[in-house]
Amino acid sequence: MAHTTEKKGTFLEEVIEATPDGERLVHCLQCGSCGGSCPSGAEMQYTPRTLIAMINAGDRDAVLAANTMWACVSCYLCTTRCPQNIPITDIIYTLKRMSIAEGRYSKTDAPAMAKTFTDFVEMFGRSYEIGLAIGYHAFKRWKPIELMKMGPMGIKMLLRRRMAFIPSKIRQIDQLRAIIKKAKELSAKEQQEAKALRQPTHGH
Ligand code: SF4
Numbered sequence: 001m002a003h004t005t006e007k008k009g010t011f012l013e014e015v016i017e018a019t020p021d022g023e024r025l026v027h028c029l030q031c032g033s034c035g036g037s038c039p040s041g042a043e044m045q046y047t048p049r050t051l052i053a054m055i056n057a058g059d060r061d062a063v064l065a066a067n068t069m070w071a072c073v074s075c076y077l078c079t080t081r082c083p084q085n086i087p088i089t090d091i092i093y094t095l096k097r098m099s100i101a102e103g104r105y106s107k108t109d110a111p112a113m114a115k116t117f118t119d120f121v122e123m124f125g126r127s128y129e130i131g132l133a134i135g136y137h138a139f140k141r142w143k144p145i146e147l148m149k150m151g152p153m154g155i156k157m158l159l160r161r162r163m164a165f166i167p168s169k170i171r172q173i174d175q176l177r178a179i180i181k182k183a184k185e186l187s188a189k190e191q192q193e194a195k196a197l198r199q200p201t202h203g204h
């Protein structure tokens with residue numbers, strides 16, 4: 001399915017319009033302070049600095065298909081350290097909304113990670129970190145080496161009781177499942193409406 005959607009104006013203008021103080025984007029110095037402070041930089045296809053350069057260059061398709069927005073943990077370090085006061089984290093939120101609205105995220109790791117996480121929440125009512133790590137790295141990404149790298153950190157967390165070895169279910173799980181079911185119904189409806197809006201209109 002071709003994802004390219006015809007838009008008025010440039011990609012830069014789109015991002016600026018959808019982001020509070022987004023017009024500051026054009027003042028980027030490419031100094032790299034944002035990418036250098038980002039705790040998730042190693043997981044990102046493009047660091048915030050590169051992403052800003054790509055927006056300015058109008059590289060819409062590559063930006064919206066990037067995994068950067070999904071690796072971002074919203075810590076705002078980049079934003080607070082930017083010498084040009086560019087609202088980088090808010091720009092990342094804007095890109096994430098656009099990526100979702102146009103279905104571009106499907107080629108990133110985001111759906112696999114989200115599905116593994118939500119499966120455990122539906123089963124137990126809470127996240128189960130060991131299951132998440134095994135399910136995501138070993139079975140969804142087929143990268144057991146990544147799982148092995150996490151071993152020492154996992155053992156420390158277990159010893160400090162920051163993580164449970166065996167998952168436990170919350171009380172009143174049925175109520176949570178009913179809420180999740182309703183949320184899924186609403187989400188499916190929103191996606192249908194967004195899809196209908198993206199359909200080209202003919203015969204005018
Ligand atoms: S810190 Fe600000 S000015 Fe520097 S590269 Fe990042 S966005 Fe650009």
Ligand code: SF4
Binds near residue numbers: 077079088
């Ligand atoms: S807000 Fe996101 S992009 Fe910015 S430093 Fe934190 S994780 Fe990185």
